[in-house]
Amino acid sequence: MKISKRFANVGDSSTLKITSLAKNMKSKNIDVAILAAGEPDFDTPDDIKKKAIEAIKEGFTGYTPVRGTNELLELVCEKFKIDNNIEYKPENIIVSTGAKQSIYNILQALCDEDTEVILLAPYWVSYIEMVKMTGATPVVVDTSLDDFRINIERIKGSINKRTRMIIINSPNNPTGIVYTEKELRELSDLIVENNIYCISDEIYEKIIYTPNKHYSIASFNERIKDLTFTVNGLSKTYAMTGWRIGYVGGEKKLIEKALMVQTHSTSCTSSISQKAAVAALKLDNNIVIRMTDEFKKRREFLMKKIERIDGLKYVSPQGAFYLFVDFRNFLGKKFKTSEDICTKLLEDYKVAVIPGGAFGAEGFVRISYAASMHEIEKGIDRIEKFLKENI
């Protein structure tokens, strides 16, 4: 078998793999508690669906400009101005097939084989594989040593002349950590001093629990704005994972290069989804607030349940919909890795959760609370049973 060197050691997505295994079990009527998914369990709001149906009926079904329709680009700029205090024009934006593609386009356009990209572990599973796909080398800075927060000295120590970029994600998947303004300002200074690029993945921006506040690094000054690619999308905020709409804002000439990646790979994203996205961005915030309130209730419920289990610790989430639980006390001869634990949990206890190793944090397990209270309760009871019977 001959395969490209760049793809030789690219791994699968554990999140997608476990979720699809669990869904498959469910379709065979096996009672699995699925606490693995990275998607809201709510349905897309009706107003958004209606616009998509209208688009189909009106025959809005052809290619659009690769970077997106004008009306959507204008709305994305308005959103960046109002929510993030960043001034972008349509020429600074590309709408893509999910935030995942936005990140991929930027990495492909800007990274080479002799470059390095800094990732802060735990990181979203796809960053590391996407970096490998460019031929660049991922350089991992472990934030678990600093309560999952930004340690400027540690990041500084990993910068050298090959460093092309750093990827940050706040609110974070899998920890739920939200970076403070101070942390981000310090990081912004470091990025500017070293003249490297930054991808700021802000996809969970609106799923945030008071008193935490979201800050966009690109909003601090013109210099950091030109070096940063602000990524966002509709998947999490509007329960639109399957519609595949993400977008990125950045410096015009660099964005042009990223646009070429999209032009020659997928062209525009779905015209129908773009119409739906216009409706989503025009919705008032109440829908998102209601969804976040529901996540908040589940978050508290889940934290209380986990606290009752001896030996488990967790990172208190400030945003997103995941609880990152420390299982290191239970690693040993029987279960060497968090993957061993998650495999046993799925096969014998019928609960689907994601091993921390996939996020660069061995010994942890990510529990998603984008699931009903009933499902959460069932899942945690099974985890408790697993610990009693196996440890």
Ligand SMILES: Cc1ncc(COP(=O)(O)O)c(C=O)c1O
């Ligand atoms: C941190 C992070 N970034 C990006 C994405 C991708 O989102 P999209 O559905 O817009 O491609 C996800 C999805 O799980 C995510 O967790």
